[in-house]
Amino acid sequence: MRSLESFPRVSLGVFPTPVQKLENISRLLHTNVYVKRDDLSGLGLGGNKVRKLEFLLADAKEKGAELVFTTGGAQSNHAMLTAAAAGKLGMKAILILKKRGVTACKGNQLLEKLMGTEVRFVDTDDYADIYAEMDRVGKELGLPYYKIPCGGSNALGSLGYVSCARELRDQGFRPDYLICAEGSGGTMAGLSLGAKLFLPGTKVFGMMVDTDPFDRITPALMREAAALLEAEVQITEEDFHLRDMCGPGYAIASREGNAAVSLMAEQEGLFLDPVYTGKAFAGLLAMAGEGAFKPEDKVLFLHSGGAGGLFAVDMNA
Numbered sequence: 001m002r003s004l005e006s007f008p009r010v011s012l013g014v015f016p017t018p019v020q021k022l023e024n025i026s027r028l029l030h031t032n033v034y035v036k037r038d039d040l041s042g043l044g045l046g047g048n049k050v051r052k053l054e055f056l057l058a059d060a061k062e063k064g065a066e067l068v069f070t071t072g073g074a075q076s077n078h079a080m081l082t083a084a085a086a087g088k089l090g091m092k093a094i095l096i097l098k099k100r101g102v103t104a105c106k107g108n109q110l111l112e113k114l115m116g117t118e119v120r121f122v123d124t125d126d127y128a129d130i131y132a133e134m135d136r137v138g139k140e141l142g143l144p145y146y147k148i149p150c151g152g153s154n155a156l157g158s159l160g161y162v163s164c165a166r167e168l169r170d171q172g173f174r175p176d177y178l179i180c181a182e183g184s185g186g187t188m189a190g191l192s193l194g195a196k197l198f199l200p201g202t203k204v205f206g207m208m209v210d211t212d213p214f215d216r217i218t219p220a221l222m223r224e225a226a227a228l229l230e231a232e233v234q235i236t237e238e239d240f241h242l243r244d245m246c247g248p249g250y251a252i253a254s255r256e257g258n259a260a261v262s263l264m265a266e267q268e269g270l271f272l273d274p275v276y277t278g279k280a281f282a283g284l285l286a287m288a289g290e291g292a293f294k295p296e297d298k299v300l301f302l303h304s305g306g307a308g309g310l311f312a313v314d315m316n317a
């Protein structure tokens, strides 16, 4: 297997991120709940995209790119962090965003304005159109450019979360359960593959917050990432676990998600967001309610960030 160090990587964040026990929530749920603080990953307002961007933007630099494109909804945390990272590395970023969600100068749109990021909205839900627009603009500007997919979720990006699993091992923390949000798939795929390689016995659960076919997307990304790493592993159905927590739709608040946001804020003074981490934590609460966890289990929740969107997204559910 190739080592993670053999891939080009730029330093954008502050790692390792802390693992903390949630004492009050552990007491309420009669098990041991911990949080991996990737909301403190050290760039912008933190979040999971920083780990992916360390690999993706290193690849962009190595390929001589001066301009990076990415996409997502209007309040994409990933797009905002891509702009922040590109600026730090001396590259120009152009965000080609879907006209979906809050386009007003709030939340991540506000942060992009502060950074002077070029944002272009396109009125389509079809990513093929968006990638074609990137090529059109890239050629028009005549700069060497690099396209990062929605959420940074390709095999290279997901190495960021293979690396997070190894970081947990190096922190001496092997959870029985590891729970994350799944929105475009790279985080879940990286953690699931990383757990298989570095955290034997840890079951990874992806709480789906969108309606894409993650039962196919997750193992496909895991296999591609394993191929990049030249890891001799067989990916099977046992290597990843999914649960539908989308509720009324992607980026539309759910009652369960909002209740989870409130519980975390009241009990632990930590802020989740209604689009990703609130719904993911609601999935953890639902599993606890079903008796999935034993009193001696260690259940680790990945706090993947989302603070930017928290100040824009409507929490009425």
Ligand SMILES: *Cc1c(COP(=O)(O)O)cnc(C)c1O
Pocket (backbone or CB within 6 Å): 047, 048, 077, 078, 151, 153, 181, 182, 183, 184, 185, 186, 187, 188, 273, 276, 277, 304, 305, 306, 307
């Ligand atoms: C993007 C994002 C996720 C989902 O991660 P994916 O790798 O896209 O599945 C989770 N939480 C937050 C806050 C995000 O911005």
